[in-house]
Amino acid sequence: MKRKIMMMIMSTGATPKAFSSSLSSSQLLQQSQVGSFTSNGTENTCNNHNRSHYYYVNRRSRLQRGRIASVNQRSETSQIINKQDRKGTSSTFEIETLTTWLLNQERQGNIDNELTIVLSSISLACKQISSLLQRATLSNLTGSQGFINIQGEDQRKLDFIANQVFCNCLRSTGRTGIIASEEEDVPIAIEETYSGNYTVVFDPIDGSSNIDTGLTTGSIFGIYSPGDQEPCIVDYDDEDDSTDPALVDDLKLGKQEQKCVVSACQPGSNLLAAGYCMYSTMVVFVLSIGKGVYSFTLDPMYGEFVLTQKNIQIPKSGKIYSFNEANYQLWDDKLKKYIDDIKDTGKKQYSGRYIGCFVGEIHRMLLCGGIYGNPGNIKRKEGNLRLLYECAPMSYLVEQAGGKASDGHRRILDIKPDEIHQRAPIFIGSPEEMDKLEKYLSSSI
């Protein structure tokens, strides 16, 4: 049974109970005054030259260095105050969380306070989804929701719930005008919009087939400027709206709904910010606001995303290629030749990795380099990934990290979607690996 379109709920004002409440900037700030930490730097796991800066030292090394006589004797808060009292020296205990990082970006004028609140609400949604995923088998949240979604896929229970979590968090900010989700038939016009009016596109759970097995999954989001689009609030009480509820079921959209689709269907080059949250052995929130890529690891001790990597640069080349080779026979000959050559062990030695989660593949690639492809094939000309809320946000991030992303011929960020759920072939990764692939795809073999 096709699910009723979310807008029908909106028109009755029966807004689903929000999971979360919106946070004011000062509330956001309070969250960060939690612990006392310092910074040190270590090489990251893939031995590239990207220094990872871990922004806290575990308690043992602070004790070993005698920095603190005994944690029990003085509360950490008093230590922070004492350290900060010293003239001329900043605190040796400092913590950079997503909250304080966003507030610093706002202070530097890189984002406005509306976007700060939208990004903070997205991180809140990701924390909730992370918790739900970890309890999936304990709380009977595995398995199918019993619907076939707009993608023609069997919607998982957590796909449905995670979508609700994202919508509730974004709706409660009062700064989101339009929501476009993989799990919604059409864009949702938000009635509780007080200001900001940002357009947010997202895949609430990427890699859904990994949910029940506890393997890597993720959430992907992109944020577009409110711009000068006309609001596309749909008011079913408005007689002269051409939307006939009987038609809505068939997705024959009225003129207002079409405005929502137009407002949401922007090329990735218009993105203001994009990112993902990876749910794996670590929960890592990675984002860019157009000035580099930053990574924040969730500290379960107190539920804050802590800055763990600044200005991530993807290695220029890599040894890992990531394609679903079960589709090899369905690919075009130029791609087959590329794959054959990179598997020629007489040349550069590659390793194949494929985890069935776009977020996981991209995260590994940002740190270790390499290339991921979800190409079109004879059965599925446009591949499996959606342009608006999967390919474009990830391409934005990878380009911010110095990588490249194309459909084999065009830059992904230059492609304007015509439809919300339009798919696109994608090749994405280290610049040298992408140049090599594109030579094969443009050759005249």
Ligand SMILES: O=P(O)(O)OC[C@H]1O[C@](O)(COP(=O)(O)O)[C@@H](O)[C@@H]1O
């Ligand atoms: O099944 P294919 O063609 O290998 O595609 C796998 C890709 O599809 C996805 O599973 C799409 O994820 P969702 O549909 O769960 O959002 C990606 O995570 C993954 O990279």
